[in-house]
Amino acid sequence: MENSTTRFRQQMDSLPETIRHAGVTDPHRLSSALNGGGTELVVAVGSGGSLVTCEFLRLCRIHLLGAETLCLSPLVWITRSRLTAPPPLWLFSAGGSNPDILSASQAAFNSGCPRVDLLTANPHSPLAENLKKHSAGNIHELSGLTEKDAFLAVHSLLGSCLAMVKCFSPWQNRLVYQYHLLHLAMAMEYEHRRHRTNQVEMLFNKPHWLVLYDPQLLPSALAMETSCHELGLASVQLADFRNFAHGRHVGLFRNKQSTAVIALTTQQTETIWQNIRALLPVDIQSLALHYKPPLPWAALHAIGDVLTILERVGEHQNLDAAKPGVPDFGKAIFAEPSVLKLIDEADAPWRRKATVSHSPNWSSHQWIAAEQTFRRTLRQTVFQGLLLDFDGTVISKPKQPAEPWVRELFTTHLENGSLLGIATGRGDSLMGELRPLILERYWNQVLVGYYNGGLILPLSDSFDPSTLSTSQALLRLKPALDQNKQIQNWVANPRLEPLQFSLRPQDTSCVDELARMVAETAKSIGIFSEIKILCSGHSVDIIPVTSSKRNVLAKMVSKCHGGTPAAILCIGDKGGSGGNDWELLGSAFGLSVADVCDQPDSCWNLLPPNLSGPEGLRYYSQQIQWVGEGCFLFSPP
Numbered sequence: 001m002e003n004s005t006t007r008f009r010q011q012m013d014s015l016p017e018t019i020r021h022a023g024v025t026d027p028h029r030l031s032s033a034l035n036g037g038g039t040e041l042v043v044a045v046g047s048g049g050s051l052v053t054c055e056f057l058r059l060c061r062i063h064l065l066g067a068e069t070l071c072l073s074p075l076v077w078i079t080r081s082r083l084t085a086p087p088p089l090w091l092f093s094a095g096g097s098n099p100d101i102l103s104a105s106q107a108a109f110n111s112g113c114p115r116v117d118l119l120t121a122n123p124h125s126p127l128a129e130n131l132k133k134h135s136a137g138n139i140h141e142l143s144g145l146t147e148k149d150a151f152l153a154v155h156s157l158l159g160s161c162l163a164m165v166k167c168f169s170p171w172q173n174r175l176v177y178q179y180h181l182l183h184l185a186m187a188m189e190y191e192h193r194r195h196r197t198n199q200v201e202m203l204f205n206k207p208h209w210l211v212l213y214d215p216q217l218l219p220s221a222l223a224m225e226t227s228c229h230e231l232g233l234a235s236v237q238l239a240d241f242r243n244f245a246h247g248r249h250v251g252l253f254r255n256k257q258s259t260a261v262i263a264l265t266t267q268q269t270e271t272i273w274q275n276i277r278a279l280l281p282v283d284i285q286s287l288a289l290h291y292k293p294p295l296p297w298a299a300l301h302a303i304g305d306v307l308t309i310l311e312r313v314g315e316h317q318n319l320d321a322a323k324p325g326v327p328d329f330g331k332a333i334f335a336e337p338s339v340l341k342l343i344d345e346a347d348a349p350w351r352r353k354a355t356v357s358h359s360p361n362w363s364s365h366q367w368i369a370a371e372q373t374f375r376r377t378l379r380q381t382v383f384q385g386l387l388l389d390f391d392g393t394v395i396s397k398p399k400q401p402a403e404p405w406v407r408e409l410f411t412t413h414l415e416n417g418s419l420l421g422i423a424t425g426r427g428d429s430l431m432g433e434l435r436p437l438i439l440e441r442y443w444n445q446v447l448v449g450y451y452n453g454g455l456i457l458p459l460s461d462s463f464d465p466s467t468l469s470t471s472q473a474l475l476r477l478k479p480a481l482d483q484n485k486q487i488q489n490w491v492a493n494p495r496l497e498p499l500q501f502s503l504r505p506q507d508t509s510c511v512d513e514l515a516r517m518v519a520e521t522a523k524s525i526g527i528f529s530e531i532k533i534l535c536s537g538h539s540v541d542i543i544p545v546t547s548s549k550r551n552v553l554a555k556m557v558s559k560c561h562g563g564t565p566a567a568i569l570c571i572g573d574k575g576g577s578g579g580n581d582w583e584l585l586g587s588a589f590g591l592s593v594a595d596v597c598d599q600p601d602s603c604w605n606l607l608p609p610n611l612s613g614p615e616g617l618r619y620y621s622q623q624i625q626w627v628g629e630g631c632f633l634f635s636p637p
Contacts, residue, residue: 007322011154012193012311014147015304016185018155021144022162024119030140031167033117034060037088039067045077045104046092049153049226053092053119055219056161056299060168063295074104078342079637081111082349083375086368088115092160094153096125099337105130106343109137110350112368119163121145121156150322152227154307161219161303165296180297187301193308200312202285206260209236210252212244212276214269216295220302221264224309231324233313241272252284261286264302267293342608349606356576357598370600375636381567381589382631385419385556388617389549389572389581390430392537393593396613398426399433403614407437409621414442417630419568421556423449423549425534425541425580427465427497434459447559449552452534452543452580454499456555468498471544473530477501480521487517501542508538515540515578534580537573541580549584569634571617575603593617606636 024030042061044054051071058069070087072080077089089108093101096118105127108116118131121142131137142163145155162181165171186192203209209228213221225236239248241263252259261284263273270290277286289305291298314321350367357367388394395402413420420442424430427450438446443460450457457463478496481487481503490505491514505514515535522528522542532548534541549572557566569589572581576595585592585603592605593616607616625633 006311006315006320007150008152008311008314008320009190011147011150011152011322012188012307013190015154015158015188015307017146018144018159019162019181019185019188021146022159023143023166024163025141025143027163027167029138030119030163031169033115033138033140034164034168035065037065037067039065040088041068041070042088042090043070043072043077044090044092045072045074045101047074047098047100048230049157049223050092050094050101052157052219052223052226052303053160054090055222056296056303057090057092057164059216059219059299060164060171060296064168064171074100075339077104078107078339081107081113082637083372085372086111086113089113089117091116091118091127091131093118093120093125093127094149094156096120096122096127098334099339101127102130103339103343105137109134110343110348112350112365114365119160121149121159151324151326152230152307152310152321157223158300158303161296161300165300171296180294184297184300184304188304188308193304194312197289197305197308197312199287200309202287203234203260203262203309203313204316206258206285207234208255208259209234209262210244210248210259211236211238211262211264212241212273213238213264214266214291215240216266216268217264217291217299217302219299220306223303224262224306227306227310227321231310231314231319231321233310233317233319241269241276244276253281256281256284259284263288265290266298349604352596352605353598353600356596359598362600367600371604374601374604375606378589378634378636381634382627383418383569383589383634384566384630385421385568386413387421387423387553387556387568387570387584389574389584390422390424390434391426392573392613393571393581393617394422394614397538402433402437403618405618405621406614409618410438410446411442414438414445416626416632418632419447419556419559419566419630420445421447421449421552421568422459423453423552423572423581423584425452425500425502425536425539427451427455427500428463431459431462447552447556449549449555451497451499452532452541452547453549453551454543454547456552465497470496470498471531473527473544474501474542476525476527477518477522477531477542480525481518484517484521487514490514499543499547502539503542504539511535511538511540512578518542533578534582535574535578536580549581550587553584553587571620573613575605591620593620 044057046054054071058071061067061069116136117138119140123139123141128139131139142159145159147155149156211221211224221238225238228234228236265273291302310321350371354367391398444458446459448459490510491503495502515533518533530545532543532545553568556568570584570587571591572585573594574581575585575592575597579595590603592603594612596605597603611619623635627633
């Protein structure tokens with residue numbers, strides 16, 4: 001195939017024309033985007049070959065602006081975007097349709113990125129259409145590309161790099177740009193690129209390539225590593241010249257017959273490479289490619305040489321790099337959409353808060369910042385106990401058996417010496433369900449707040465409800481509610497206990513309306529200030545004003561020994577205003593597996609979309625890391 005014209009050679013032959021004409025439709029806009037950020041940190045995101053473009057942007061910004069750029073793959077960006085203050089973002093993608101880059105763009109908007117710039121040859125791709133929906137999105141369309149990209153996006157790669165150089169001040173000087181542009185175009189003519197890499201034959205029979213690079217030439221080194229693996233030409237390892245000295249020479253020596261060394265140097269690293277080469281055994285084969293200033297043209301020439309090496313080695317292996325033959329499983333993996341499940345704009349944690357907020361002047365950026373502050377607070381806290389609501393959190397509904405993992409969760413906490421508490425709206429009925437989940441030797445270490453915190457006892461202590469004093473406010477309320485025919489129609493068996501009056505409607509969708517009617521009745525007889533009306537997923541509980549699940553939290557904190565108050569992680573489901581976990585989750589470390597309140601510093605639901613209730617608790621429990629006797633860290637993703 002080496003003497004035949006492959007599709008990839010045709011692409012390479014047309015590169016000089018692309019180089020001469022590459023640009024963007026609106027260079028002033030791209031120039032403003034590239035230069036306007038000053039020295040602030042930005043993030044560049046791309047997959048595969050697009051990471052090369054990310055690294056080229058980094059090279060430009062560090063040398064021209066003295067500014068750093070963090071280059072990440074989409075999945076890394078998605079997992080980090082929830083944890084850090086959102087920086088400006090650059091996106092690079094040849095097709096703009098793969099699930100990874102689409103998820104990355106959505107993660108950017110969910111996290112409140114102040115600006116998202118896309119440099120693309122396809123302004124009508126799904127990625128571009130997504131950016132058009134958001135005020136922070138900016139699309140820069142490449143122009144002058146003479147070939148449509150095949151498997152390797154060579155024209156988009158060089159076109160994107162040249163567009164950036166053309167728009168970066170002071171490199172945008174027309175005379176300087178044109179001078180170097182012509183030299184690059186000439187270097188990519190067929191005869192010139194063959195002459196430039198006339199030692200490539202030494203790579204033909206070497207399945208392993210060790211690429212040692214000058215940091216200024218990292219984009220080209222990354223292009224070689226990425227493309228060689230994508231094409232299956234060779235196994236490539238990257239290292240800068242000095243990192244190579246830290247152990248990689250052992251692997252080279254043991255595999256010297258099958259390994260070739262490729263050195264990419266500039267004036268600042270040429271001497272380092274020459275000294276390394278002098279020390280290497282003579283039978284280790286190497287290819288050195290040297291590049292002269294100025295940047296970024298040295299980096300562009302290096303990328304061109306890498307493409308030429310791919311061309312020549314591919315032809316020797318009878319492989320057309322433009323159409324290498326992608327296996328069916330590879331196509332399926334590329335299109336596999338599970339990464340999209342990490343992103344759900346409508347169900348982002350900050351949106352859950354904003355939806356119930358009574359502060360209409362709060363912007364999305366403020367809510368996003370509050371979420372990040374809350375996450376940071378959780379990550380920086382050492383916890384000594386776990387306090388849980390039961391119904392709706394540990395189990396889905398009353399009388400439903402707990403899953404086996406619940407017993408494991410309880411046992412793990414108690415064996416590690418952590419405090420464990422349960423705060424429930426139920427009375428002694430919970431005791432029979434809770435005790436089988438916990439080894440008897442630990443019962444005395446588990447604190448249970450019955451009747452929404454009206455009675456607090458160790459799990460080891462039994463009690464007789466009939467011996468408790470009944471609240472006078474509840475005694476006055478019962479006959480008033482008995483006279484309300486609508487309430488009587490909704491509630492089959494109202495249950496008055498000493499510390500709680502529970503109304504369970506047959507239709508649970510009536511809970512909120514039932515709570516409103518109870519409140520009106522309590523006001524009409526003058527006892528509203530003496531009671532609390534709480535809603536769970538299945539009932540309305542009326543309790544004395546002195547009762548609170550937060551009493552359980554205070555008792556757990558008092559049981560800890562040490563110089564500072566203990567931090568207790570609290571988890572429940574009804575954290576919204578009027579919910580029976582509202583006070584509990586309103587503490588500094590309150591997490592919800594369902595409803596949230598409107599306070600920015602507490603009661604957040606940090607679960608992934610479509611996860612709630614006991615499965616949400618299980619998810620949270622998987623984020624716990626034990627760090628000492630009775631102590632753990634909680635790291636929300």
